Amino acid sequence: MLARTQLEYMGYAVEWNPFNANRLAVSTAQHFGIVGQGKQVVLDMKGKGMAKVHEEPLKDGCYDCAWSPVSENHLAYVCGDGSMALLDLHSKKHIYRYKEHTAEVYSVDWSHANKRYILTGAWDNLIKVWHPDRGTSLRTFSEHSNCVYTTVWSPHESELFASTSGDCTLKIWDMNDKKSIQTIPAHKYEILTMDWNKYDKNIIATGSVDKMIKIWDRRIIAKGPINTLEGHEFAVRRVKWSPLGADLLASASYDMSLRVWDVKRDQKSPSKFVMFDHHTEFVLGIDFNNYMENVVATCSWDESVTVFDCTKPPPKRSATSK
Numbered sequence: 001m002l003a004r005t006q007l008e009y010m011g012y013a014v015e016w017n018p019f020n021a022n023r024l025a026v027s028t029a030q031h032f033g034i035v036g037q038g039k040q041v042v043l044d045m046k047g048k049g050m051a052k053v054h055e056e057p058l059k060d061g062c063y064d065c066a067w068s069p070v071s072e073n074h075l076a077y078v079c080g081d082g083s084m085a086l087l088d089l090h091s092k093k094h095i096y097r098y099k100e101h102t103a104e105v106y107s108v109d110w111s112h113a114n115k116r117y118i119l120t121g122a123w124d125n126l127i128k129v130w131h132p133d134r135g136t137s138l139r140t141f142s143e144h145s146n147c148v149y150t151t152v153w154s155p156h157e158s159e160l161f162a163s164t165s166g167d168c169t170l171k172i173w174d175m176n177d178k179k180s181i182q183t184i185p186a187h188k189y190e191i192l193t194m195d196w197n198k199y200d201k202n203i204i205a206t207g208s209v210d211k212m213i214k215i216w217d218r219r220i221i222a223k224g225p226i227n228t229l230e231g232h233e234f235a236v237r238r239v240k241w242s243p244l245g246a247d248l249l250a251s252a253s254y255d256m257s258l259r260v261w262d263v264k265r266d267q268k269s270p271s272k273f274v275m276f277d278h279h280t281e282f283v284l285g286i287d288f289n290n291y292m293e294n295v296v297a298t299c300s301w302d303e304s305v306t307v308f309d310c311t312k313p314p315p316k317r318s319a320t321s322k
Contacts, residue, residue: 002295003307005050009039011299013064013238014285018112019072020044021291023053024307026299027077029061038062040077042089045307054089066110066118074132076118078105084120086132100128100137107151114158117175121148127163129175141173143180149192156201164191170206172218184221186214193238199246205263207236213251215263229261229271242288250296250310252283258298260310278306 009028017023022045030036038061043050060080068074073089082101085094103123111117117138118130127141127148146166154160159175170191172182187208197203202218211232214225234254242248249261258276281301289295289307296310 002309003045003048003050005043005305007039007041007299007303007305009037010281010301010303011305012062012284014287014297014299014305015065015067016287016289016297017067017072018069018290021289022046023072024287024297024305025065025067025075025077026285026305027062027065028299028303029063029080032301036061038079040065040075040087042075043305050305050307054087054092056085056087061104063104063106064108066108068110068132069112069115076108076110078108078120078122080104082122082124084108084118084130095132096135098130098135098137100140101126103147106147106149109152109161111153111158111161113153113155117153119151119153119161121151121163123147125165127151127173139175141178141180143171144169146190149190150194152195154196154201155198156196162194162196162204164194164206166190168208170194170204170216182218182221184216186216186225187212192235195239195241195249197241197246198243205239205241205249207239207251209235211235211253213239213249213261227263227271229263229273231259231273231275232257237282237284238286240286240288243290244288244293248288250286250288252286252298254282256281256283256300258283258286258296260296274310276308276310278308279304 013027026041029038038058040056042053065077075087078084083099101122105122107121109119128137129139144165150164170184170186171180186206189209193207204216213229215227232253238252247263259273261273279300283300285299
């Protein structure tokens with residue numbers, strides 16, 4: 001274990017800073033995210049612990065966050081009251097506070113390809129695109145028929161993004177078109193998460209309530225997934241591709257485990273995975289470090305954040321330990 005710290009509230013999302021290898025942001029909420037307050041927390045690794053850089057108290061649960069690709073001090077986060085905020089860590093003040101969604105905002109992503117636009121997805125079934133210099137959203141997309149769980153910009157094409165929803169579809173969008181350019185019925189149950197491969201613009205991973213992870217090639221969708229990863233015992237809450245390995249994928253699940261997969265795109269070659277079960281509650285947040293190979297951060301409903309080398313399993317954590 002490289003570092004571990006205890007939070008006041010339950011962890012929902014963790015994101016490494018793209019400029020500072022030791023800094024991470026954690027979105028948290030009270031009482032299982034149903035009622036109560038939240039906090040957006042920023043931490044720095046210090047030895048085997050973590051030092052608190054900033055803590056933003058919130059009146060509602062905080063579900064996701066995303067760092068700016070152009071400023072190490074700018075952070076976007078989203079909340080259960082339908083709001084998104086842009087925080088400047090240097091001044092400890094907000095650049096903007098937005099509130100256009102009418103339900104919980106569950107996803108936010110800041111594009112690293114175009115470096116300008118921010119993307120949000122919410123339980124009002126809507127997706128919105130924002131610019132950090134504008135006080136209102138630029139565009140709204142309303143094609144999903146159920147809550148939007150994930151919205152992620154393509155790391156390769158500056159105006160392309162994807163979304164997943166409770167309507168069991170994965171959709172690919174061009175932000176200049178009103179309608180999606182591709183709709184994939186990727187699972188038979190709600191799709192909670194997706195991520196673009198960092199090395200191949202056509203490869204996408206999805207995770208669902210059906211406990212499965214599917215790997216898709218956008219060029220041959222009609223043939224079905226090019227790989228299906230099975231092993232989780234409950235819903236897959238988050239998937240993340242490594243920025244430092246083309247075939248390395250991590251998944252976090254309601255079965256309280258994190259799994260790191262060596263994904264082979266040939267269906268005949270079974271994927272290998274390593275399981276980590278050091279959390280004692282649902283694991284909702286996961287991210288690969290951009291600078292340190294194999295270093296992963298996780299957060300969980302057990303109110304802890306852990307950082308570790310995914311080639312060296314951390315020790316198990318007892319349910320009573322704090």
